[in-house]
Amino acid sequence: MYNINKDLANIFYKMAAIYEFLDDNFRARAYQRAAHVIEDLPDDIRNYIQGGKIQRFRGIGESIYAKIKEYIETGKISKYEELKKKVPEDFIELIDLPGIGPKSLKKIYEELGIKTKEELIKALEDGRVEKLEGFGPKKVQNMLKALKMYEISKRRMLLWHALELSDYLVSQLKKLKEVKKVEVAGSIRRRKITIGDIDILVVAEDKDRKKIMDYFVKLPEVKEVLGKGLKKTSVIIKTSNGRERQVDLRIFKNEEWGAALQYFTGSKQHNVHLREIAKEKGLKINEYGVFKVDTGEKIAGETEEGVYKSVGMDFIPPELREDRGEIEAALEHRLPKLVELKDIKGDMHIHSTWSDGFNSIEDIAKFVKEHYKYEYIVITDHSKSQRVAHGLDEKRILEEIEEIKKLNQLLGFDFIKIGSEVDILLDGSLDFPDEILAKLDWVVASIHSHFNRDNTDRILKAMENPYVNVIGHPTGRLIGVREGYPVDLEAVIKKAKETGTALEINSQPLRMDIDDIWVKKAVEEGVKLVISTDSHNLGSFEYMKAGVAIARRGWATKKDILNTRSWKEVQKFINEKRKRMGGILIGA
DNA sequence: GCCGTTTTCGGCCCGACTGTTTTCAGTCG
Numbered sequence: 001m002y003n004i005n006k007d008l009a010n011i012f013y014k015m016a017a018i019y020e021f022l023d024d025n026f027r028a029r030a031y032q033r034a035a036h037v038i039e040d041l042p043d044d045i046r047n048y049i050q051g052g053k054i055q056r057f058r059g060i061g062e063s064i065y066a067k068i069k070e071y072i073e074t075g076k077i078s079k080y081e082e083l084k085k086k087v088p089e090d091f092i093e094l095i096d097l098p099g100i101g102p103k104s105l106k107k108i109y110e111e112l113g114i115k116t117k118e119e120l121i122k123a124l125e126d127g128r129v130e131k132l133e134g135f136g137p138k139k140v141q142n143m144l145k146a147l148k149m150y151e152i153s154k155r156r157m158l159l160w161h162a163l164e165l166s167d168y169l170v171s172q173l174k175k176l177k178e179v180k181k182v183e184v185a186g187s188i189r190r191r192k193i194t195i196g197d198i199d200i201l202v203v204a205e206d207k208d209r210k211k212i213m214d215y216f217v218k219l220p221e222v223k224e225v226l227g228k229g230l231k232k233t234s235v236i237i238k239t240s241n242g243r244e245r246q247v248d249l250r251i252f253k254n255e256e257w258g259a260a261l262q263y264f265t266g267s268k269q270h271n272v273h274l275r276e277i278a279k280e281k282g283l284k285i286n287e288y289g290v291f292k293v294d295t296g297e298k299i300a301g302e303t304e305e306g307v308y309k310s311v312g313m314d315f316i317p318p319e320l321r322e323d324r325g326e327i328e329a330a331l332e333h334r335l336p337k338l339v340e341l342k343d344i345k346g347d348m349h350i351h352s353t354w355s356d357g358f359n360s361i362e363d364i365a366k367f368v369k370e371h372y373k374y375e376y377i378v379i380t381d382h383s384k385s386q387r388v389a390h391g392l393d394e395k396r397i398l399e400e401i402e403e404i405k406k407l408n409q410l411l412g413f414d415f416i417k418i419g420s421e422v423d424i425l426l427d428g429s430l431d432f433p434d435e436i437l438a439k440l441d442w443v444v445a446s447i448h449s450h451f452n453r454d455n456t457d458r459i460l461k462a463m464e465n466p467y468v469n470v471i472g473h474p475t476g477r478l479i480g481v482r483e484g485y486p487v488d489l490e491a492v493i494k495k496a497k498e499t500g501t502a503l504e505i506n507s508q509p510l511r512m513d514i515d516d517i518w519v520k521k522a523v524e525e526g527v528k529l530v531i532s533t534d535s536h537n538l539g540s541f542e543y544m545k546a547g548v549a550i551a552r553r554g555w556a557t558k559k560d561i562l563n564t565r566s567w568k569e570v571q572k573f574i575n576e577k578r579k580r581m582g583g584i585l586i587g588a
Numbered sequence: 589g590c591c592g593t594t595t596t597c598g599g600c601c602c603g604a605c606t607g608t609t610t611t612c613a614g615t616c617g
C-alpha cells in the first residue's frame with residue numbers, strides 16, 4: 001500500500017505557511033506540529049484510523065483529524081483548496097525561504113501586486129521594493145541573496161559528509177589554546193540522516209572572543225562572511241567537492257555551556273516542548289541557563305544533565321531529541337539505554353575482490369583486526385545474478401569457503417565467517433540453492449533488480465527460507481538519488497518477527513537503510529537488527545559509527561542489535577530460525 | 589489550530605540580531 005503520510009504532511013506544512021502569511025501564527029504552529037507528527041509515523045496513517053476508531057496523538061485534535069479523514073476519503077482537503085486561493089502559488093514556497101519572512105512577502109504582495117518569483121526578483125532589482133515603508137537597500141540585497149542561496153541550501157548534505165566537514169572544523173578550532181571547549185551542535189549532533197547548516201559552539205574567555213572569530217573567518221575554506229560579532233559569526237564554507245554550506249560559530253562562557261549545548265542541539269520541537277514543561281514548573285530555559293521565573297535565580301546551565309535534571313528529567317541523548325516521546329519517557333525515568341559503538345562485536349556485510357570489493361579477504365581481515373576490536377567479520381560477496389558486480393556462482397563460492405578456511409588457519413582462529421549477499425530473484429526465490437546456503441555462516445538476502453514494482457512479495461518469500469538471516473538494505477533507497485522501491489515495511493517487519501529473520505541497518509552514507517523511524521518500529525515489534533557497513537573498501541568500516549547513530553535514533557538498545565552478540569550467540573539466532581523454518585541445524 | 593487535576597477559555601518558548609527606525613518590527617535558530 002502506498003504510504004500517504006508524506007503527501008498529507010506536505011499539505012499541512014503548506015497550510016502552515018499560508019497561515020503564517022495570513023498572520024495567524026498559532027494556527028500555523030498547530031499545522032506544523034501536526035505535519036511533524038504525521039511525518040514521523042512509521043505506518044500509513046490510514047492504519048491508525050480504523051472503523052471510525054481514532055488513535056490519539058498529541059498535536060492532532062478534532063479539526064485536523066477531520067481533515068485527515070477527508071483526505072483519505074476524497075484525496076483532497078477543502079480547507080486547503082480554499083486557503084490556496086488567498087496566496088499566490090509561488091509564495092507558498094517562498095514563505096519558508098530563509099531570509100524572507102511572511103510579513104515582508106505580504107507587504108510586497110499587497111502594495112505592489114507581485115504574484116510570482118520572477119516578478120519578485122524584478123521588483124527587488126528595479127527599486128520598487130526598496131521604496132516601500134520599512135524596506136531599504138540592505139534588506140533588498142539580503143532578500144535577493146536569499147533567493148539566490150535558495151537553490152544551494154535546498155540540497156541537504158549527507159550525514160557522513162557533514163560529520164567529515166564538522167570534524168575538520170573542530171580540529172582547526174582546537175588548535176587555538178584560547179578555545180577551552182568545542183562541540184558540534186544542531187542536527188549533526190542529533191545525527192539526522194541529512195544536514196542543513198552546521199552549528200559549532202565554543203567556550204572561551206571574553207577577552208579571547210575576537211581572536212577566535214578572526215581566526216575562524218580566515219580559515220582557507222571560508223568563501224564568504226555573512227555576519228561577524230563577538231557572540232556569533234556566520235560564514236559560507238566551500239567544501240572540497242564544491243558544495244557550499246553555512247557554518248555558525250558561537251562563543252559562550254563556561255557556566256552557560258550546558259544550556260547552550262542543549263539549546264543549539266535542538267530539535268526545535270524538542271526545545272519548545274521542554275520549555276513548555278519548564279514553564280509549568282515556574283522555570284524559564286534559555287541558552288544561558290535555567291532560571292526561576294519569580295526570583296530570577298539561576299538553578300542550572302553549566303551541564304546539559306543539569307538542565308534536564310532541573311525540570312525533573314533524565315538526560316536525553318541527542319539522537320532522541322525529536323519530540324517523539326522522549327520527553328515523556330525522561331520525565332518517567334524510562335528512557336532506553338541506547339546501543340553504543342563500543343558494543344559492536346563484528347561487521348556482517350563486507351565485499352572482497354571475490355566480487356566487487358577493492359581488497360582481498362586477507363587484507364580486510366588484517367586491517368579490521370588491527371583497527372577494530374571486533375570478534376568476527378562476515379565476508380558477503382554477491383551471488384551470480386549480479387554480473388556487473390562479478391557475483392559468484394556455486395563453484396566459486398565453494399572455492400571462497402576453502403580460501404577462508406585457510407586464512408583462518410593462518411590467523412589462528414575463526415575470525416572470518418563466510419557469508420553471501422544473495423540476490424532475491426523476481427519470483428522471490430534465491431540466487432543459490434539451499435544446499436549452498438546451508439553451508440554458509442550467514443546469509444544476507446537483498447533486492448538489486450526490478451525497482452519499479454512493489455517488492456513486498458519477493459522479500460516476504462525470501463524470509464520464508466530457513467537460511468536467510470537478514471534482509472539487506474530493505475528499501476533500496478539512495479538518499480537524494482532515487483526513492484526506495486515500493487515495499488510494505490509493516491508487512492516485512494511482521495514477517496521478520498514470525499520467521500526469526502533480522503533486518504539490516506545499512507550504514508552506507510547514501511543508504512541509511514532502514515532509517516530511524518523504521519528502526520523504532522522494528523524495536524517496538526521485537527524484531528532484531530544488524531548494523532552493517534556493506535564495505536567495499538577499507539575506509540568504509542568507519543561507517544559503522546553512522547549506522548549505530550541511526551540505531552540510537554530509533555531507540556535501539558544493545559539487545560536489539562545482533563552484532564553486539566558473540567558469534568556463539570549469533571549462531572543461536574541462526575539455529576532458532578533454521579529449526580522453526582525446517583532447515584538443517586549448524587553442526588548437524 | 590491544540591491543550592488542560594489550578595483552566596473548556598485563553599493561553600501558546602525565548603533571546604539576538606538586523607535594518608529600519610528614533611523605539612521597534614521582522615526574522616532566525
